[in-house]
Amino acid sequence: MTASRDDRTTLLSVEGLGISFGGLKAVNDVSFAVKPGEIVSVIGPNGAGKTTLFNMISGVYQPGAGRISLNGEEVTGMEPHLLARRGMSRTFQNLQIFQSMTVLENAISGFHLQERGSVLADLLGLPASRRRAGAAEEGARKLLARVRLEEEADREAGNLSYGSLKRLEIARAMASQPKILLLDEPAAGCNAVETEEIDHLIAEIAASGVAILLVEHDMKMVMRISNHIVVLDHGEKIAEGDPATVSRDPAVIAAYLGAEARTGGDHA
Structure with missing residues (x-):
């Protein structure tokens, strides 16, 4: 077939x-x-x-x-x-959201797959690590704007409506472009x-x-x-x-x- x-x-x-x-x-x-x-x-x-x-x-x-x-x-x-x-990226039937993290932090977590830096650099807060963190936050904020959640960025994710949580999950899935x-x-x-x-x-x-x-x-x-x-x-x-x-x-x-x-x- x-x-x-x-x-x-x-x-x-x-x-x-x-x-x-x-x-x-x-x-x-x-x-x-x-x-x-x-x-x-x-x-x-x-x-x-x-x-x-x-x-x-x-x-x-x-x-x-x-x-x-x-x-x-x-x-x-x-x-x-x-x-x-x-x-390829996907979402699941059951929400995979970190409820106690902020909306922005959840969106940032979607960028981890793209990171290639060393753990030591992250622990020491080296410039390369700070640049990656800054780029991830900037990208996450753009994604939140795309799913119309930019005004909720600093809000705890667990306080969002169910529909907003679904959109947040889509935003996180889009982080890998x-x-x-x-x-x-x-x-x-x-x-x-x-x-x-x-x-x-x-x-x-x-x-x-x-x-x-x-x-x-x-x-x-x-x-x-x-x-x-x-x-x-x-x-x-x-x-x-x-x-x-x-x-x-x-x-x-x-x-x-x-x-x-x-x-x-x-x-x-």
Whole structure:
């Protein structure tokens, strides 16, 4: 199964990806591609394998089958910090925010992956270390302005609204200047106003040329902002295409109606 919609512009290529746990195929033979500046959403009922797929792409899980390429380089099974240096960053379903640190300190922490200085220089406060710290703070403040949190810089992160925490996590993920940003349910737990803010932020990041790979349960948001959608069910890709095409696909409708029947109407 081919992953490419246009090999000349593909940033991320996923080909035949699969993984099993205890003999159960959690993800099986999934392929798709993501272009620069494109928003690609992965959707499906609960248990469809979306986060497992994300974990393989981002190096948390070692795939049992298939290959992943980033910017033409095979990166299958590469560790997250090495992927970050090659232009991939991600957020998680559960917030990874340091609640007792300030908003600015949280944003600064995202720059650590880029640092190459010595620990001794940092301990001694040498000029090179001070320059790095100054550059990290300047970059963090720019990111906070980008996610509209600059006025909250000195506030303890634990005092922010949930939607603001989600935007702070995106800011921190952007510190590594990624070519592709993986967002795992960025609007989960947010109210309508917070979801709209995140919606606009994602669109702005994509417009700057950063590719977005998104897992999200808010179907209104997915249909609004996605250029391309990949649909999973029971670990397999059952459909893909633009939002209009996917929303009319009989296999997609059946998968979601089946999920509704199994859960009594509470489905993603």
